[in-house]
Amino acid sequence: MNMTVLKSETARAMPAPAVSADVVKLKAPKTSFIKTKLVPRVSEISANVLPPLVTIALIMVVWQMLCSKPGSTLPPPTVIWDQAKDLIMEPFFVAGPQDIGLGWRVLTSLQRVAIGYGLAGLIGIALGTIIGQSVWAMRGLDPIFQVLRTISPLAWLPISLAAFRDSQPSAIFVIFITSVWPIIINTAVGIRNIPQDYRNVALVLRLNHYEFFTKIMIPSAAPYIFTGLRIGIGLSWLAIVAAEMLTGGVGIGFFIWDAWNSSRLPDIIVALAYIGGIGFLLDRLVALVAHFVTRGTASN
Amino acid sequence: MAPATSHPYLRIDHVDKTFSRGGKLTEVLSDVTVSIEKGEYVSIIGHSGCGKSTLLNIVAGLTPVPTGAVLLENREVSDPGPDRAVVFQNHSLLPWLTVYENVRLAVDKVFSATKSRKERHAWTMHNLELVQMGHAKDKRPAEISGGMKQRVGIARALAMEPKVLLLDEPFGALDALTRAHLQDSVMAIHQKLGNTVLMITHDVDEAVLLSDRIVMMTNGPAARIGEVLEVPIARPRKRLDLVADQTYIKCRQRVIEFLYARHKAPALQAAE
Ligand SMILES: Nc1ncnc2c1ncn2[C@@H]1O[C@H](COP(=O)(O)OP(=O)(O)O)[C@@H](O)[C@H]1O
Ligand SMILES: [Mg+2]
Numbered sequence: 029m030n031m032t033v034l035k036s037e038t039a040r041a042m043p044a045p046a047v048s049a050d051v052v053k054l055k056a057p058k059t060s061f062i063k064t065k066l067v068p069r070v071s072e073i074s075a076n077v078l079p080p081l082v083t084i085a086l087i088m089v090v091w092q093m094l095c096s097k098p099g100s101t102l103p104p105p106t107v108i109w110d111q112a113k114d115l116i117m118e119p120f121f122v123a124g125p126q127d128i129g130l131g132w133r134v135l136t137s138l139q140r141v142a143i144g145y146g147l148a149g150l151i152g153i154a155l156g157t158i159i160g161q162s163v164w165a166m167r168g169l170d171p172i173f174q175v176l177r178t179i180s181p182l183a184w185l186p187i188s189l190a191a192f193r194d195s196q197p198s199a200i201f202v203i204f205i206t207s208v209w210p211i212i213i214n215t216a217v218g219i220r221n222i223p224q225d226y227r228n229v230a231l232v233l234r235l236n237h238y239e240f241f242t243k244i245m246i247p248s249a250a251p252y253i254f255t256g257l258r259i260g261i262g263l264s265w266l267a268i269v270a271a272e273m274l275t276g277g278v279g280i281g282f283f284i285w286d287a288w289n290s291s292r293l294p295d296i297i298v299a300l301a302y303i304g305g306i307g308f309l310l311d312r313l314v315a316l317v318a319h320f321v322t323r324g325t326a327s328n
Numbered sequence: 329m330a331p332a333t334s335h336p337y338l339r340i341d342h343v344d345k346t347f348s349r350g351g352k353l354t355e356v357l358s359d360v361t362v363s364i365e366k367g368e369y370v371s372i373i374g375h376s377g378c379g380k381s382t383l384l385n386i387v388a389g390l391t392p393v394p395t396g397a398v399l400l401e402n403r404e405v406s407d408p409g410p411d412r413a414v415v416f417q418n419h420s421l422l423p424w425l426t427v428y429e430n431v432r433l434a435v436d437k438v439f440s441a442t443k444s445r446k447e448r449h450a451w452t453m454h455n456l457e458l459v460q461m462g463h464a465k466d467k468r469p470a471e472i473s474g475g476m477k478q479r480v481g482i483a484r485a486l487a488m489e490p491k492v493l494l495l496d497e498p499f500g501a502l503d504a505l506t507r508a509h510l511q512d513s514v515m516a517i518h519q520k521l522g523n524t525v526l527m528i529t530h531d532v533d534e535a536v537l538l539s540d541r542i543v544m545m546t547n548g549p550a551a552r553i554g555e556v557l558e559v560p561i562a563r564p565r566k567r568l569d570l571v572a573d574q575t576y577i578k579c580r581q582r583v584i585e586f587l588y589a590r591h592k593a594p595a596l597q598a599a600e
Contacts, residue, residue, distance in 0.1 A: 225420040228390055231408040233437045233488075243433065247424040322424070 108294040115298045130280065130302050137268050137279035138306070140196075144203025145264040152208045152260070153253060156215025157245065166216060177209035181267035185274055195275035199268065206267040207260035214259070218252025219245060254318035261314050265307045335402055336363035337524055338387070338492050343396035345382055356382050358550040360396075362543055364492070367522045371535040373583060374545030375593040380528040381417075383545075384496050387526060388414050400491060410438045413485035414494045418501065419477040421469040421484075428465035431455055431484045438488045455487040456480075458517060475506035482514065486521070495527040499534065508567065511538060519564055532587070536579045537565060544586045547594060554591060557582055 088105050095104035103111070114121065119131030159165045184205050188198040226248055230240050246253075272281025280299055287295040345357040356379040364370050372380050385391040387398050389408035397404050400411065413434075421430050432452045439448055456462045459479040469477055478498055485493055498514075499507040515538060518525060529535050535542045539559050546554040559579050561570070570576040587593075 225416060225418060226422060228388075228408075228414070228416065229420050229422065231390060232388065232410060232412075232414055233434055234409055235437065239437075244422070247422070250424070 103294050103297070108297055110294075111292075112294040112298045115295060128278075130283070130299060133278055133280045133283050134302055134306055136277070137272060137281065140199050140272075140279065141203055141261075141264045141268050141310075144200040144268075145207055145261060147200075148204045148208040148211055148260055148264070149257060151204075152211025152256065153215050156212040156253075156256070157219055157241075157249075159212065160216035160219025160249070166220065170213070170216075173209050173213055177213070181206045181263075181270045182274070185271060189275075195277060199271040199275050199277075199279075202271040203264045203267045207264040210259040210263070211253070211256040214252045214256030215249060218249030221252070222248045250322045251318075254314070254322060258311065258314045258318065261310045262307065265303070265310055269303060337366040337368075337401060338364040338526070339399040340383070340387060341397045341399060343383070343386060343393055343398070345379070345386065345391070345393065354548075355550040356548055357386075358552050360551075360553055362553065362556075364524060364526060366524055368540050369518055369525045369527070369538055370541045370543060371527045371529050371539040372543045372545060373529055373532070373535045373587070374551065375547055375587065375591070376530060378545050378548045378551040380530075380545065381496055384414070384494050384526065384528050387492070388412050388494055390414075410434070410488040411491045412494055413488040413490035413492075414496065415478070415481045415485045415498045417497045419469070419474075419481045421477055421480055423469050426466050426468055427461060427472070427480050428452060428456065430469070430480060431487050434484045435487050451487060455483040458486060459483045459513060473506075475502050475510055478502065478510060479513070482517075486517070486523075491524065493523045493525045495525065497528050497530065500530070507534075512567070514538065515563075515565065532580055532583045535583060536576060537567065537570065542579070542583060544583065544591075546591050555582075555586055 092104045092106065094100065095102050096106075109116070115130055119129045119134075121129040122132070159169055181202050184202050185198065188201045188205070189195070192198045192201060222245060226244050230244050235243060268279065269281040269284070272279035273285040276282050276285075280303060284296050284299050287293075287299065340360055340362040343357055343360045344355070346353050346355045348354075360383060362370070362372075372383065374380050382391060386393050389398075389405055389412065392406065397406075399405070405412065421427075422433070425433065432448070435443075435448045435452045435455075439451065443451060453462060453465070456465055459482050461476060461479050461483060464472055464476060469480070472480075478501075482498070495514075499510055502510065511534060517523070518538075527538065536559055542557045542559060543553055544555045544557065545551045557579060559575075561573065561575050561579075
């Protein structure tokens with residue numbers, strides 16, 4: 029009994045390797061590609077993407093249940109889909125001078141942000157570099173910046189309107205003045221924190237001021253500068269929506285204000301989703317640039 | 329090796345150094361005089377905190393000297409410059425540059441007028457090969473080991489073709505095996521190029537193995553030169569042969585006596 033079992037097992041086992049060896053030889057490249065590259069990649073992506081999708085689905089269900097009751101003040105997802113389908117599905121339609129897709133409005137807002145934030149980046153890094161090199165400038169200006177940076181974008185707007193007497197430059201100024209402080213402060217800290225070792229290397233090599241600035245100062249302070257830039261882009265996006273609500277025009281902020289005035293709640297909610305999405309993308313964009321520019325610097 | 333030619337290659341001449349910290353003055357170095365001949369390998373040994381780095385930084389020009397002077401080829405040097413290249417204790421490579429770029433930066437700066445672009449590339453690679461780091465030229469400092477970083481630091485310093493090579497405890501942070509390996513490399517390079525070297529160390533074996541002369545410093549504050557010891561061992565030296573070498577053993581004994589009998593570290597004294 030035992031013997032036969034053993035025999036039959038060996039008998040079965042014997043040819044098996046030969047067959048599998050044959051199969052492996054032929055299909056080796058494909059199997060290994062799928063197994064070593066594709067499967068881990070797919071499972072990695074799904075591990076990152078599935079949880080948020082499930083969460084969103086759950087929120088939608090709860091939201092639907094809460095807002096479907098008669099007398100509820102906010103529309104449920106199904107109503108939003110019914111009434112604002114065009115806004116969701118077609119970001120770039122043009123049906124009239126004031127009836128355009130949210131994509132266009134976002135682009136207008138982004139244009140303003142690009143100018144205001146671009147200026148804030150340039151001026152913030154330049155000022156921060158100068159301030160960071162002087163102990164006294166740092167001591168004298170830092171407390172003032174710390175106070176100024178807490179002022180809300182909306183609070184700057186009246187002054188800005190009074191000074192520029194036009195909505196477009198006012199909105200840009202508000203973005204600039206909101207986002208410039210963290211860029212100045214972080215750049216200055218980065219410049220102050222350049223290790224003495226790097227300064228010594230520059231001294232031994234007799235780098236001139238320009239070489240020291242481009243080869244030591246900026247790369248060494250880059251992680252700090254990008255921290256400032258990343259905070260700054262978030263604040264810019266906060267500021268633009270607030271500024272446009274009051275200055276009017278074509279941007280996404282004004283769209284919300286307009287929708288509120290004509291009681292189109294579903295439109296507002298779609299616009300909120302756009303704002304959140306774009307803000308997230310902007311943040312990721314700066315983080316990505318930072319990752320490539322400062323690679324190697326942060327880890328040491 | 330007679331120290332008393334009237335015009336030595338490098339002369340640290342009656343240097344005093346006082347630091348003020350929070351209004352309190354501390355004299356760190358008191359009347360330090362050292363002469364170094366061309367091609368000589370001189371070590372400075374002393375307990376931690378006695379002022380070795382301060383002395384090296386003064387020679388490098390990184391720390392100003394209020395009294396006394398540093399003379400190189402009979403000319404006073406007070407600013408830092410590539411003629412006195414430093415290998416820092418913590419390697420000091422720029423982390424955003426690759427190994428190659430770190431050395432190339434120095435080469436570009438020092439030879440901008442005298443070498444063509446092609447020659448500068450070749451010179452960079454030559455110095456990387458000299459320390460056996462050519463294979464890692466495209467790596468960043470964060471991607472290589474401590475010993476390799478120190479090698480690149482040495483390559484960067486050598487690439488400046490300095491008149492004096494200044495080494496501040498270059499092997500201090502390395503494990504024993506890596507350290508031995510690197511010491512052998514430095515010895516081989518010194519043998520080949522004949523550089524003038526001033527090295528700081530607190531390791532007795534390292535000092536005896538590598539140096540022509542050992543300058544022993546007393547404890548701070550106000551550290552002085554306590555004793556200067558010649559190491560008359562022929563080069564090239566082999567680590568293994570020296571283990572039983574009578575001269576080696578005697579030199580070692582002299583330094584250990586100085587450091588641990590006559591000028592014990594303050595911490596060791598307190599422990600008794
Ligand atoms: N920039 C400085 N300001 C004040 N004191 C210093 C400064 N640099 C070094 N010292 C002091 O000088 C002494 C010698 O330091 P250092 O030369 O680094 O010693 P070593 O390299 O021998 O360990 C120490 O007591 C240290 O505290
Ligand atoms: Mg030291």
